[in-house]
C-alpha cells in the first residue's frame with residue numbers, strides 16, 4: 001500500500017513554510033467546498049459520501065464517455081465519464097484512473113461477502129482487468145444474494161443503478177476491491193482530547209486520525225489550531241482505539257494520554273512536554289476491562305489535585321475512576337443515576353462550565369443537545385441543563401472538548417461537527433456556550449478521527 005500522509009500533517013508542513021516567510025498565503029483555506037460530503041481529493045472518505053457522489057451522477061444522468069479531453073465537470077470535480085472514471089469520481093481521486101490502475105489504490109477482498117457499500121467490483125479477464133468496473137452500493141436482500149451497484153454501463157447510456165445476482169457476478173468473474181482510503185461511517189465519538197502537550201501554556205488538541213496515528217495540533221491561545229505532528233510514530237499504531245483522554249496522570253508536570261485500546265484495556269502514554277508520548281501501561285485491569293465503554297474524559301472530579309477518569313460504560317452508566325497520581329485509576333462509582341441513564345450520548349467532556357471551581361460534565365445527549373451536569377467536587381454530578389439551546393443543534397457532532405482555548409478565563413467547548421470541522425464555542429462561566437468559529441481552516445479535515 002502506498003504511504004500516505006494525513007492532510008493535517010501536510011498542513012503542518014505548509015504552516016512551517018509559511019512561518020519561514022517562503023510562502024505568503026496559508027494553505028489552510030484552499031480546500032474547495034463540494035456539493036456532497038466533506039472529503040478532500042485523495043483523502044479519507046466515508047462510505048456514505050462515496051455513495052452520495054455516485055448517486056449525484058445518476059441524478060445528473062451523466063452520459064458515458066471515454067474522452068479524457070472532454071471530462072464531465074460538476075461540483076464533484078472533473079472526471080472521465082466511463083466506468084472507471086465513475087469509480088474515480090465516487091472515491092474522490094485526484095485523477096480518472098482505469099479499470100487496471102484502480103487496483104493501485106485499492107485492495108482485493110477475500111470474497112463477495114466482504115463487500116461493504118462504496119467498494120468496487122472489477123471484472124477479471126485472465127489478469128488484465130480491462131473490461132468493466134462498478135461501485136458496490138449494498139445488498140438488496142438480507143441473505144446477500146443480490147448486489148445493488150452504480151455503473152456507467154456503455155456508450156449511449158447514462159450513469160445508473162443496477163442489480164446483479166452474486167451468481168452472475170461470480171460467473172462473469174467480477175472481483176471485489178476496497179479503496180485504501182475509504183473509512184466506515186463512524187458511530188463512536190471522535191478520538192480527540194485537549195491539553196497543553198507542548199508546554200507553551202496554550203491549549204492544544206490531540207487526536208487519532210483516519211490513518212490511526214496520534215497527532216498533536218498546537219493551539220495559538222486564540223481559538224485556532226496549527227497542523228498536526230505525530231506524537232508516537234506514523235505507522236497506524238493507534239488502530240482500534242475507542243477513546244482517549246488527556247491529563248497529567250503521573251503528575252510530572254507534563255500532559256499524558258490515556259486511551260482504551262483495541263483490546264479494551266485502558267493504557268497510559270506519558271508525555272514528554274514536547275509533543276510526544278511513549279509507553280502504554282495499563283491504568284486499571286487488563287484486556288477487556290473497558291469493553292463497551294462509549295466515551296471517556298479526564299479531570300480532577302474529587303478535588304484532590306489528581307486527575308481522574310470518567311466514562312460511560314457498557315451499561316450506559318457514568319462512572320468515576322479515581323486517579324492515584326502515578327498512572328493508575330481505581331474504583332468505578334456511579335456519578336449520576338443507574339444503568340441506562342447515559343444511553344444515546346454522543347460524547348462527553350470535562351470542564352468547569354459554571355465557574356464554581358468544580359469540574360462538571362458536558363455531553364451531547366440522545367436528543368442532540370449539549371447538556372451540562374454540574375459537579376459537586378466529590379465525584380458526582382447532577383442536573384442536566386441545556387448549554388446551547390434545545391433544538392438538537394448538536395446533531396452529527398462526534399466530539400466535544402472542554403478547555404480554555406482562547407485563554408479568556410472561562411471554559412469553552414471545542415467540537416467536531418457533522419461536516420467534520422472543529423468549531424470553538426466560547427463559554428460564559430454560567431453554564432452556556434455561544435458562537436461556533438472554525439479552529440482550523442479547510443473542510444472536513446477531521447473525518448475518520
Ligand SMILES: [Ca+2]
Pocket residue numbers: 195196197198199200201202203204218219
Ligand atoms: Ca500548547
Ligand SMILES: [Ca+2]
Pocket residue numbers: 247248249250251252253254255256270271
Ligand atoms: Ca505526565
Ligand SMILES: [Ca+2]
Pocket residue numbers: 299300301302303304305306307308322323
Ligand atoms: Ca482526583
Ligand SMILES: [Ca+2]
Pocket residue numbers: 351352353354355356357358359360374375
Ligand atoms: Ca463547576
